[in-house]
Amino acid sequence: MVKDLFATLSKLEDIDLLTDIGSQTEGKVTECQCVLTNYPPMQPKPGYHRDGDIMIGGLITVVTFYPDIGPSFTTPPSFEGNGFTLFLNYYNFLAFVSAVEEINNSSELLPNLTLGFHIYEPYNNLLLTYRAAINIFSGMETGIPNYSCKTSGPLATVIEGLPAEQSSEFSSLSRIYQYPQISYTSGNFDMSDTVKFPYFYRTVPSEVYLCAGIVKLLKHFGWTWVGIVATDDENSMRAVQILREGIEQNGGCTEFIKTFSPSISLLRQNVSDIYQIILTSSTKVIILYCDRERTEVIKKSIIWEIPGKVWIIRAEGLFFLPSYNADRKNTFAFTVAKKNIPSFHRFVREVNPAMFPNDSFLEMWFKDLCNNQCPESIQRSCSSEEISDYLSHCDVINSGNSYNVYNAVYALAHALHSMVTFNSGNNTTWHGESGRVLEFLPWKLHHYLKNLHFKNVLGEEIVFDENGDLAIGYDIISTVFQSNGIRNNEIYGHYNPYALPEKEFAIYEKAITWESTFMETPPQSICNPSCLPGFRKLTREGKPVCCYECIPCPEGEVSNHIDMDTCIKCPEDQWPNQKRDACIPKVITYLSYEEPLGIILSFICLFFFLINTVILGIFIHYRDTPIVKANNRHLSYILLISLMLCFICSLIFIGHPQEVSCILRQTTFGITFSIALSSILAKTITVVVAFHATKPGSKLQKWMGSKVSISIVTSCSLIQTAMCLVWLSTAPPFPYLNMRSEIGIIIIECNEGSIVAFYYVLGYLGFLAGISFIVAFLARNLPDRFNEAKYITFSMLVFCNVWISFIPTYLSTKGKYMVAVEIFAILASSAGLLGCIFFPNCYIILLKPERNSRKGGFYNYGLKKIYIKI
Template sequence: MKMVIILQEAVHSVVTKNYQHILTLVFAIKEINENPQMLPNITLGFRIYDSYFTAKSTYHATMLLIFTPWKHFPNYKCDIQDHLIAVIGGLDPLTSFHMATVLDIYKIPQLIYSPAPVMNDKTPGLSFYQMTPQEAIQYAGILSLLLHFKWIWIGILTSNDEYGDRFVQTVSPLFSQGGICFAFIERSHKQTIVSEINSMFTQGAKIHDKLIASKANAVLAYAESLAIVFLRWLSYLSEHQHVTSQEKGIVWILTAQMELTSITYQRTWNIDMIHGALSFSIHSKDPSGFQQFLENRKPLHAKGDGFILDFWQHAFGCTFPNRVTDTMDGDFCTGEEKLESLPGPFFETRMIGHSYSIYNAVYAVAYALQTMFSSRLGAERGLKLWNLQFWQSHHFLRGVSFNNSAGDQVSFDQNGELVSGFDISNWIFSSNQSFHRVKVGQVDPQGLQGNVFSINESAITWHSWFNQAKPHSVCSESCRPGFSKKVKEGDPFCCYDCILCPEGKISVKDDMNDCSKCSDVSYPSKNQDSCVPRLISFLSYNEPLGMALAFFALFSSLITALVLAAFMKHRSTPIVKANNRSLTYTLLVSLLLCFLCSLLFIGQPQKVTCLLRQTAFGIIFSVAVSCVLAKTTTVVLAFMATRPGSSLRNWVGKSLADSIVLSCSFLQAGICFLWLVTSPPFQDVDIHSVREEIILECNEGSLTFFYCVLGYIGFLAIISVSVAFLARKLPDSFNEAKFITFSMLVFCSVWLSFIPSYLSSKGKYMVAVEIFSILASSAGLLGCIFAPKCYIIVLRPELNNREQIIRRKA
C-alpha cells in the first residue's frame, strides 16, 4: 500500500541550492520506510510539482495533487494506491497562500516550510501547519541583536510585495519603541529566475547608491529565498565601483527565509560584500546519516532521480556526453565529482534550515499517521488508508510531539506553528569562495531563566571594512555621561545633538534623553556624570575650629571665675566696695555664663540645645548689659546727687541698680518666653545652602523673635554706651566711666560686624560667627571693665586703700 506525500517546490535547473530540499525529502521517506516500527505495511511515496512562481501554475499543480492526474475530473479519485495524505510546501509564501485556497476546501493538511507569516492572512482553524517558529520571535531576536550591538540607525531592504509591506508595518513600531530608527527603507522587485537582467541591474544600481550614501552601516534584509540573488548584484556593483573600506562598510542582517543562493551566471562573481553577515535561520541540526547519504549520491547510480543530471551540470559547470544543452560550456562531467567540493552558494552538505523543516514535516505526518492508526478510534472503526478522510488527520497532527534523530523535539503550538527558535549564524567567505556558517547565537523562547536571546561576540568574524572592530551604526555619536540628547528638528529621534546637563543635574549613562537630579543626600560631580554623597556638616568638637572656640570659651570662663574669686577674696577692700559689690558679682557671673553658653552652639544640634542656646544667650547677655547700664547710671546719679539741694539723693543706692538689672532682664525673659511658646527653635536639616554638605542645624523657628532678642540687647547696649559716654569725664578715682565707655564701644562694634558676617555665612561657619561674637563681646566687657581693677588688686595692693582713693578723687 502506498501513500503519497507531495512536495510543492519551486524547482528550476539553475537553483542548485534547492536540490538539497529534494534530497532531504527522499532521505526522510527512506528512513521511515526502512523503519519496521514506524508505519508497518505502509509505504510512503511522494510527487514533486513546480509552481513556476505564478498563481496559474500553482492552482493547476494543486488540482493535480488532489484528483486523478490524467482524468482532470474534480472530486473523483480512481487510484487508491496513490492516496494523498498531506502536502508540504511551498518555499515562497505567496505560493503557499495560493495552494491553501484550494486545499482548505478539502481540509487537506498542508505543512508550510516558508518562514513568511502566511497564517495571519487566513481565518482561524484552517488546515495547514507552519514548520517554522512564530515570526514574532524572530522580530524580537532581531531587535535584541540591534540593541546588543547598539545599531540604532539601520536600513531596511525588503521585497516590494504585501509581505514586505507587512514586515515594515510590523517592525516599525516595535523597533521604534526599542530606540531603533530607519535611515532608509528600500524595496526590490520580486526576483525570479526569469527576471530581466537589465531591470535587475538598474534597480540594483539605484539601491546600491542609496546604501553607499547612507550613514547606516547595518542593513536588515527581509525577502524570500531567491532575494539573495539580488544581494549578489549589489556585491557585484560594489566590486566594480571600487567601494573601499574608507568609503562604506555594511553588516547585513538576514532573516530566516533568505538562504545563500546563487544562480549559474553568478558563479565567478565576488561575494565579498556579504562577508560577515549575521543570518537568522530556523534552528537545525544534521540528522544521523544525512552526510553519508549525500556523499553516496552519484548521477550514475541515482535511479528515478529526474533532477540530478540538471543539477550536476549547473552545479559543477560541466556537461554529460550525449546530453543536449544550450547553456553549458566546459568539460564533460565524469559523475564522480564530490558534492562537498561545491561552493556554499551552490550547494551545502550540512542540512540547511528549509531542508530541516521539510525533514521534520515528513516525520510529523508519519507520526500523526502512526498515532492515528494505533489509536482506539482507528481500532474500533477498522480505519483503512483508502477510506481515510483528510479532516481526520488534523486532530493527530495538532497533537504530534516527537524527538527526531537529531535530538530536537518537534511539536506545534495552538496556532499550528512549530515550537522552536532561531539560530544566529555568521556567514564567512574565503578567497576561493568557500563558505562557512558559524553559529554565534540563538533565539530560544524556551531558554533557561528567561534567556531568550544570546550572542557570542568573540565568535563573530566581521568584514575587513571594520578592521575586526565591532561595527558602528548610529546617526549621531553617543552622548557621554554628563550630557543629554536634544533631537534635531525634522530628523528621526536617533539624530540628535549632545548638550551639557543643566546646573544641578546629571546623566549617568550614554545617550540619556534627559538629565536627572540627585537625591537630597547627594550632589552632582564636577563632570555631572554621577552623584557624590554629601557630607554631614555641623560645628563639631572634633574639628579644629570647634576645638579652638571651645578652648577659648573654657579659658575665658576660667579667667572670669578667677576674677570673681579675687573680688570675693578682697570684697572688704575699698576698690571692691566703691563700685557696688553685688552688682560687680552679678556682672561677673553673667559674663561667666556668657562664655559657657557658647558651648551650647558646638556639637550636633539636639532638641534641648536648640531650645536653650538662643534664649539662654539672650537672657544672660541682657543681664550682663543691664549690669553695665546699672553701673553707668549709678556713677552718673552719684555725681549729680553730690550737688547741693539735689533731689536725686533718694535715687542713689543699691535698690536703683537692682531695679535696672531686674526690669531689663525680665523684659528679655518675657520675649524669650513668648518665643518658646509660639514658635520655638527646632532641629533641622539644610540641603540647599551648601552644595556638597547636609547641614545639621537649629532652625530658629521665628526669625522675628530672634532679631527681637538681638535688637533688645543692642538697644540696651546703645543706652549703656550713651550714658557711659556722657559720664566719661566725671571725676572718678579709677575712671570706671571711661572703662565702661570703651567696653561698650567694643561690644557694639562686635555685634554691628556680626550682622553682615552672620548673614553672609552658611552652615557651621554661621554658628562659628555667632560663637565668636559672644566670646569677643564678653571678653571685651571683662577686659575693659575688670582688667584695671585686677591690676590694682593683684599687682598694686598698696593703691587699694581709702587714702589713695580720696587723693585720686581730689
C-alpha cells in the same frame, strides 16, 4: 477570484499537459511529463509521482523563473532568459523523498499504510503554482477543478515551499477543500491568524520572531543607527514596520528605508540607486529584508562590494558558483536551525540517480557529490570521469530547508499515526466498504496536527503552537569561503523565542571575525557618540530620536550607564562623585573641637575667660578701693561673672550637636547676655541717679543703693528668661541634618525650632544694649573722675556694631561657618564689654594707685554722702 482562476485554467489552450504512465523505475517513482508546447527555449521540468495508500502533495521549487512581464490569467508567462537553478533547493526535494522512504520502511509508524506523493515544481510562479495545485487536488496530470481521480489513495495534505505571498494565495485554494497546508519556508505574518488560515501549519517560525531576533541582535551590539533595504510587498512592509518600531523602542532609529519592486528585472535596474543610498549613508548596519532570490541579486551586484558595512539578512543567500561570492565576514544571516540528519545524508550518498528523470541538471548535481572535498557523509563513489572540478552545493547540505521538509513529512506521518491509533480503538478499518476514515481524511487530520507532539530522529521535540507554527528558533550564521572554495557556515549565535528568557538569545562573539576595514570591533553604528556615564541624552529638535546631544547631569543627579535618557537623583544622604556616574555618601561636617577653626575659637574662649577671671580677682582683692566702690561693686561682680558665662557658653556651640546642647546654646547665650546688659544698664542708671541725687531737695536719694540696681538686673533678666522658657515650651531647638545648604555635605546643626523666638531673644538683647547706650551717652560728660559712663558708651558702641554686622553675616553663611560667626560675635561683644569697661579701671588699680583714692574721688565735688552710701 479562485473560481475565475479555475475557469481560466480550464480554458488555457497554450499549455498541453501530457501524462506518460510509462515504466516504473527502481523505487516506484513515476515520471510525469509536462510540456509547454509553445515555449521551447525554457520548458518547465516534469513533476514526480508515487502511488500510496495515502498521498502527499508537494510544491518544491528547484528552478526559478523571473518573467519580464508578470503572469496573467489569460496568457502563460514568458520564461525566456530569466531563470536559474538553485542547486541548494534540490536537497529539499530529496529530503521529501527520503522521509517518505523512511516512513514506508518503518514497521512502527504506519505499519499497514504506505505514503505516496505528487511533487510538482511551481517555478516560483503564481500561475504555475495554481496549475500544479489543481493537478495535485484532482490526482491527474491534466488537472480538472473539482474533480478527483481515484487511481491512488486520498490526498492528505500539501507540503509546500512557496514564497510568503504565494503561500498565502495558495492557502485560499487549499481552504476550499479543507486540505492541511504545511509550509517549510513561509514565515508570513498574517498566516499565524488561525481564523483566516485555519488549515495552515509550518515548520518554520513566524517572521514576527525573526524581526524580534534582529532587534535583539541590534540591541546586543548597541547598533542604533541602521538602514533597511526591503521589497515593497505586503509581508516585507509589515516586517519593516515591526523592525522600525522595535528599533525605536530600544532608542535607535533608521537612517533610511529603501524599498524595491519584487520584480527581479526592476530590481536590477534599481541597483545603482540602492548602491548610492548605501554608499553615502553613515550607518554601518544594513538590514536586507527580502527572499533568497532577491538576496542573490543583491549579493551579485556592486552593492555587496561596499566596504565597512554589516549586513543582516533573513536567509543564507548562497550562490550557484563560489566565484560570485565575496568573503563577507560581517554578515549575519537568520536561518531556521539546521540539523544533520544521518539517514538523509546516507540517502543522498546512496540513492540511485536513475530513480529520477535524467537531465543535465541532475547529472551536474550528482557529479558535485563525487568531489573529494565533499563531506564524507554524502560523498559518492564515482569514476574518474564523473568527478567535477568545482564545488557548487555538496558543502552546504545542512544549509537548506531540507530539515524543515523532513520535519513536515514526519509531522504528517505522526498525525496519521495518531488518527490510525484512535480509530483502531473505535474498531474502524482502513480498507473496504467501511473505510469512511479515508473519505474524510483531510479535515480529520487537523485535530491531530493541532495536538501534535513527538520526537524526531534527532530526539528533538516537534510540536505546533496555538498558531500552527513549529516551536523552533533561529541560528545566526555567516557563510565563510575558504581558499579551496569550501563554504563553512559559522554559527555566531541563536535566537529561540520558545526558550527560557535567560537562554532565549545568545551571541558567540569569540567566533566572529570582523573585517579589517573596521576601526573598532565590534563596529559601532550610532548617529553620534554615546553619552558616557555622568551625562544624559538631549534629543535635537527636528532630528531622529537616536540623534542627540550629551549634557552633564544636573547637581545632585547621576547617570551610571551609557545613553541614559534621564539622570537619577541621589538619595538625600548621598551626592554625585566628581564624574557624576555614582552616588557617594555626603561628607558629614560640624564645627568640632578637632579642626583648626574649633581649636582657635576654643582657645580664644578660654583665654578671655582667664582674663575675665583675673579681672574679677583684681576687683575682689581691691573691693574697698574708691574706684571699685564708685560704680557699685556688686554690679561689677555680676557683670564680670555674666561675661565669664558668656565666654564659656561659646564652647557649647562647638562640638557635635546634641539635643541638650542645642537647647542650651541660644538660651544660655540669651540669658547670660541679658544679665550682662542689664548690669551695664543698672551701672549707667546708678551714675545718672547719683549725680542728680546731690541736688538739694532731690527725691532720687531714696533710689540710691544696691537694692535698686539688683532689682533692675533681676527684672531685665527675668524677662529674657521668660521668653526663653516660652521658646523651649513651644518650638525648642533640635539637632538637624542639613543636606541641602552645601553641595555634597551633610551639615549637622541645631535647628532653632522657632526662628521668631530666636529673633525675639536677639531683639531683646538689642533693646537692652540700645537703652544702655543712650543712657550712657547722655551721662558721659557728668563731672565725676570715677564716672564709667564714657567707657560704657564706647563698650555699647562696640557691642552694637558687632551685633548689627552679625545679622547679615550670619544669614549669608552656611553650616559650621554660621556657628563660627555667632561664636565670634559672642566673643567679640563680650571682649568689647570686658575691655572697654574694666581695662581702664584695672589700669588705674594696678598702674596708677595714686588715682585710686578718696582724694581723687567724689570728695572733690562734694559728693561724700553719695559715695559713702554706694
